[in-house]
Amino acid sequence: MVPSPLPSNFPLPNVRYFASVGSTNDEAMAWAAEGAPDMALVVADEQTAGRGRFQRRWLTPAGTALAFSLVVRPRPAESHDLGVFSPWGALGVARALESLGLRPEVKWPNDVLLDRRKVCGILVESSWLGDTAQVVVMGIGVNVARAAAPPDSETLFPATSVEAVLGRLPDRWALLVAITGEMQALREHLGTPAFYGEWESRLAFRGERVRLSSGIGRGEDRVGILKGLGPGGALRLLLDNGRETLVQVGEVHLRPE
Numbered sequence: 001m002v003p004s005p006l007p008s009n010f011p012l013p014n015v016r017y018f019a020s021v022g023s024t025n026d027e028a029m030a031w032a033a034e035g036a037p038d039m040a041l042v043v044a045d046e047q048t049a050g051r052g053r054f055q056r057r058w059l060t061p062a063g064t065a066l067a068f069s070l071v072v073r074p075r076p077a078e079s080h081d082l083g084v085f086s087p088w089g090a091l092g093v094a095r096a097l098e099s100l101g102l103r104p105e106v107k108w109p110n111d112v113l114l115d116r117r118k119v120c121g122i123l124v125e126s127s128w129l130g131d132t133a134q135v136v137v138m139g140i141g142v143n144v145a146r147a148a149a150p151p152d153s154e155t156l157f158p159a160t161s162v163e164a165v166l167g168r169l170p171d172r173w174a175l176l177v178a179i180t181g182e183m184q185a186l187r188e189h190l191g192t193p194a195f196y197g198e199w200e201s202r203l204a205f206r207g208e209r210v211r212l213s214s215g216i217g218r219g220e221d222r223v224g225i226l227k228g229l230g231p232g233g234a235l236r237l238l239l240d241n242g243r244e245t246l247v248q249v250g251e252v253h254l255r256p257e
């Protein structure tokens with residue numbers, strides 16, 4: 001650990017900052033095992049073994065991105081809302097980007113897009129004791145500078161950066177303050193109709209034809225019109241046969257058709 005560049009008025013009291021680390025999710029999980037409190041934050045300037053969903057690599061070159069992991073100790077009332085933790089992060093990021101004058105969208109369930117390109121990914125990992133989640137680690141990566149966004153040849157879904165869309169490089173740490181502040185505010189509404197309403201209103205590709213494919217190479221693709229959210233945050237898809245189906249949050253990729 002090195003001295004943190006975070007502002008002295010940073011809203012979260014428990015922060016570990018690393019100039020370089022393997023994965024902030026791993027650091028956060030290790031800290032949680034040692035007793036990290038709720039809302040403890042691990043932040044890194046560079047990740048050398050950053051991980052994405054579907055066992056993919058997530059690159060975080062030094063000086064270009066936000067890579068952080070929040071340790072969440074679910075409150076008893078939140079134990080039924082674990083499925084909305086990743087959209088919780090996405091909404092926090094979306095609100096913070098909106099405060100910069102941008103128009104973010106959420107690609108179900110939780111990627112954040114700018115100009116229909118991915119600017120933020122979220123990896124939620126948890127540790128369980130029996131059927132109770134003891135710790136949830138919310139790992140969030142935001143491409144802030146242009147150099148953070150991988151070229152199209154290296155991604156399944158095209159990427160962008162805040163800098164590319166905003167036309168200037170925003171202050172990374174101010175953006176982190178905004179994201180974590182929004183997440184603190186949103187936490188009080190997890191799983192409420194207002195929360196689902198905001199998630200749904202921010203959904204990308206609503207009313208458009210999309211393809212949902214299994215991330216593990218098994219199962220049939222499903223193609224249809226993205227209608228919105230169903231119970232628990234499932235995706236409502238209108239199939240070509242006129243029937244509506246619900247796709248549960250899980251190992252699926254969503255793309256425009």
Ligand code: BTN
Nearest residue numbers: 023050051052053121122139141
């Ligand atoms: C994805 O879209 O595939 C999720 C990417 C999540 C990346 C973040 S960066 C901070 C945290 N540490 C990691 O190793 N991964 C997450």
